[in-house]
Amino acid sequence: xxxxxxxxxxxxxxxPALQPDSRNLEQQASVIVLSVRGACKAFGFxxxxxxxxxxxxxxxxxxxxxxxxxxxTTLIRAITGRVALDAGRIELFGHPVAGAGPRAHLGVxxxxxxxxxxxxARENLEVFGRLQGLxxxxxxxxxxxxxxxxxxxxxxREPVQNLSGGMRRRLNLACGVVHRPPVLLLxxxxxxxxxxxxxxxxxxxAALRAEGTSILLATHQLEEAEARCERIVILDHGQVxxxxxxxxxxxQTLGRRRLVTITLxxxxxxxxxxxxxxxxxxxxxxxxxxxxxxxxxxxxRVEEGGGRVQDLEVRTPSLQSVFIHLTGRELRE
Amino acid sequence: xxxxxxxxxxxxxxxxxxxxxxxxxLPIVFFSIxxxxxxxxxxRPTARIRIxxxxxxxxxxxxRVSQALQAQPALRVRTSVKVGDRETPIDRGRxxxxxxxxxxxxxxxxxxxxxxxxxxxxxxGPTIRLLSDASDPIAGPVLQGxxxxxxxxxxxxxxxxxxxAQLERYAGALTAAQRSAIDRWRPAPAAPGASxxxxxxxxxxxxxxxxIESAAVFGNQANSPIAFYAAGxxxxxxxxxxxxxxxxxxxxxxxxxxxxxxxxxxxxxGLLAGKWLFLTLMGxxxxxxxxxxxxxxxxxxxxxxxxxxxxxxxxxxxAAGAFGLTLAAASRSRAQLSAIxxxxxxxxxxxxxxxxxxxxxxxxxxxxGLVTFNAWALDGYLKVFxxxxxxWELWPQLLVLALLTALFLGSARLLARRWETI
Numbered sequence: 001x002x003x004x005x006x007x008x009x010x011x012x013x014x015x016p017a018l019q020p021d022s023r024n025l026e027q028q029a030s031v032i033v034l035s036v037r038g039a040c041k042a043f044g045f046x047x048x049x050x051x052x053x054x055x056x057x058x059x060x061x062x063x064x065x066x067x068x069x070x071x072x073t074t075l076i077r078a079i080t081g082r083v084a085l086d087a088g089r090i091e092l093f094g095h096p097v098a099g100a101g102p103r104a105h106l107g108v109x110x111x112x113x114x115x116x117x118x119x120x121a122r123e124n125l126e127v128f129g130r131l132q133g134l135x136x137x138x139x140x141x142x143x144x145x146x147x148x149x150x151x152x153x154x155x156x157r158e159p160v161q162n163l164s165g166g167m168r169r170r171l172n173l174a175c176g177v178v179h180r181p182p183v184l185l186l187x188x189x190x191x192x193x194x195x196x197x198x199x200x201x202x203x204x205x206a207a208l209r210a211e212g213t214s215i216l217l218a219t220h221q222l223e224e225a226e227a228r229c230e231r232i233v234i235l236d237h238g239q240v241x242x243x244x245x246x247x248x249x250x251x252q253t254l255g256r257r258r259l260v261t262i263t264l265x266x267x268x269x270x271x272x273x274x275x276x277x278x279x280x281x282x283x284x285x286x287x288x289x290x291x292x293x294x295x296x297x298x299x300x301r302v303e304e305g306g307g308r309v310q311d312l313e314v315r316t317p318s319l320q321s322v323f324i325h326l327t328g329r330e331l332r333e
Numbered sequence: 334x335x336x337x338x339x340x341x342x343x344x345x346x347x348x349x350x351x352x353x354x355x356x357x358x359l360p361i362v363f364f365s366i367x368x369x370x371x372x373x374x375x376x377r378p379t380a381r382i383r384i385x386x387x388x389x390x391x392x393x394x395x396x397r398v399s400q401a402l403q404a405q406p407a408l409r410v411r412t413s414v415k416v417g418d419r420e421t422p423i424d425r426g427r428x429x430x431x432x433x434x435x436x437x438x439x440x441x442x443x444x445x446x447x448x449x450x451x452x453x454x455x456x457x458g459p460t461i462r463l464l465s466d467a468s469d470p471i472a473g474p475v476l477q478g479x480x481x482x483x484x485x486x487x488x489x490x491x492x493x494x495x496x497x498a499q500l501e502r503y504a505g506a507l508t509a510a511q512r513s514a515i516d517r518w519r520p521a522p523a524a525p526g527a528s529x530x531x532x533x534x535x536x537x538x539x540x541x542x543x544x545i546e547s548a549a550v551f552g553n554q555a556n557s558p559i560a561f562y563a564a565g566x567x568x569x570x571x572x573x574x575x576x577x578x579x580x581x582x583x584x585x586x587x588x589x590x591x592x593x594x595x596x597x598x599x600x601x602x603g604l605l606a607g608k609w610l611f612l613t614l615m616g617x618x619x620x621x622x623x624x625x626x627x628x629x630x631x632x633x634x635x636x637x638x639x640x641x642x643x644x645x646x647x648x649x650x651x652a653a654g655a656f657g658l659t660l661a662a663a664s665r666s667r668a669q670l671s672a673i674x675x676x677x678x679x680x681x682x683x684x685x686x687x688x689x690x691x692x693x694x695x696x697x698x699x700x701x702g703l704v705t706f707n708a709w710a711l712d713g714y715l716k717v718f719x720x721x722x723x724x725w726e727l728w729p730q731l732l733v734l735a736l737l738t739a740l741f742l743g744s745a746r747l748l749a750r751r752w753e754t755i
Binding site: 111123127130159 | 337340588589590592593594596597598599
């Protein structure tokens with residue numbers, strides 16, 4: 001797979017990241033394939049990016065999160081060379097992204113289903129493959145691969161306008177990866193698709209990652225980002241407000257406290273000290289830093305206060321909690 | 334890359350039945366309608382004037398005039414109408430009623446006593462009367478001229494006799510020698526149908542010996558209107574088709590496909606070049622199909638003019654394609670493109686002669702028309718089909734169209750910068 005990507009490199013120096021034989025996997029994972037440093041961009045009076053820095057390592061899947069208007073799409077467009085930065089630098093395998101050479105090693109899956117509706121799935125893959133420099137036997141092989149991976153082989157000869165929304169989304173992804181780029185940028189690839197198509201899309205991404213593809217995924221699907229991405233970058237107002245694994249984000253923002261919810265069989269007249277109660281005094285809540293050490297004494301206090309525990313829930317802070325904590329509850333549109 | 338852009342355009346056109354109809358069928362339909370209505374199927378460039386003739390005189394002179402009028406190729410003369418089962422000669426009342434009803438454009442009344450008055454060379458006496466529909470400003474004067482021609486051709490001897498009588502009345506009697514000389518010169522009575530009776534006649538001599546010679550110096554007169562409407566309609570629809578197809582650029586912007594295209598190795602310059610090439614090829618096919626239809630159905634002389642036609646068509650289609658791309662690049666949306674292109678193309682077509690021949694316009698309008706694309710393209714086609722011009726004689730039109738192409742392509746490239754890196 002990596003040799004396919006390296007074949008299209010037009011500069012004299014083949015990117016070191018694309019020489020798998022010379023490095024072990026651990027070394028590869030430390031190789032930065034995409035580097036964004038201090039990216040700034042303003043549209044008139046609106047600041048879209050304000051000093052954004054992100055590194056994408058080989059084989060890594062980064063989730064790029066943020067409210068609408070946070071700068072995610074602008075960042076992706078800047079990486080593809082479609083937005084000229086006011087300041088900062090973006091490098092792909094150590095080369096500035098401006099120019100067709102580095103761009104050939106990028107796969108882009110836009111937010112819109114950007115394919116030709118009157119062309120068949122196969123024809124779309126062929127034209128986008130050609131536009132990415134594929135030809136002849138390579139093109140035919142890659143088109144078959146993309147059709148098979150996206151589950152569209154059986155419908156490959158139908159015009160896209162006859163396909164379902166999920167199929168079009170899968171084709172949208174397939175057109176972005178038909179040339180098997182070493183770096184893949186995705187902008188909301190699963191918006192509006194059914195669970196089956198979504199699962200197939202993530203299977204495709206997992207297969208690509210297994211082959212060494214590095215992926216930057218901009219999404220609003222927090223549960224998916226939490227489950228699939230090993231690192232998360234949260235953008236807001238054009239700035240990176242948090243970056244790291246989910247555990248690191250939780251530590252950086254909410255800390256290690258866990259939310260404990262106790263449901264009682266009968267209401268208490270007064271909640272025990274250190275616990276807050278709902279108006280009916282049937283549900284008690286508190287936060288614990290060390291669940292193992294602090295939960296048994298807490299339950300004893302409730303029983304001693306006359307409470308009979310019917311149900312107990314201990315919740316780890318989710319990415320949703322972190323996200324809301326960092327970006328607030330205020331509507332952005 | 335350009336080949337791939339061409340392929341996208343071709344497949345889209347192949348699958349879009351509506352676009353095929355608008356591009357290839359609609360121009361043929363419009364051209365056929367114009368050719369049938371205005372070109373008279375290419376066989377009679379101008380319709381004949383329909384007249385009613387009431388001969389109340391029944392003299393030798395009136396019969397000769399009547400025959401001369403009926404022999405005029407520009408006239409369709411009715412001398413009788415059907416009343417019940419019988420054909421009845423038209424009289425003055427019926428003739429007037431026919432003009433009023435619009436059955437005929439005009440009527441000629443040869444009143445009783447006309448022949449006798451002419452033979453006596455009387456200055457006073459009955460006169461030929463014309464009744465015409467005032468809403469047709471052309472038919473009346475044309476008919477008046479044709480009646481005078483018919484009279485002169487039908488009875489030149491009587492006209493000379495009448496003229497001499499008038500001369501003697503006001504200038505005094507002729508001498509015996511003068512009268513003898515005139516008798517030798519005076520023309521004999523003309524036989525009906527002897528002159529001025531057919532389109533093939535080349536020289537017409539009046540009673541006084543002044544000849545008018547007419548000759549066709551270029552073109553096949555029967556085909557000229559067809560060639561004009563083929564070129565006029567063809568160029569207009571070429572512009573419509575190219576503007577419509579150029580809108581694919583806006584569809585790509587709106588669907589996000591342009592973003593993806595430009596994220597590939599394709600540059601905006603390559604994309605525009607591919608689209609322009611596609612529009613040019615589509616335009617050539619569209620025009621070729623329409624002219625072929627004209628040749629098959631309306632006897633348009635295409636085969637004799639193939640080199641000139643191909644040169645003009647390729648250059649015109651190239652300019653129209655560039656024009657379509659410029660309009661698309663200047664528009665914000667498909668709806669805006671549709672509105673702007675409709676207004677612009679209809680205006681250009683009206684001024685440039687696609688709807689009404691420029692050579693029939695006033696000089697000022699003809700000069701104004703030269704600012705339009707259509708005028709130069711049509712001038713080129715008319716040079717080919719009407720004037721049998723050699724290829725090199727097309728250089729002014731080809732040069733202007735080539736310059737317009739360069740101007741349009743440059744404009745499209747500049748306007749499309751807003752979709753590039755921002």
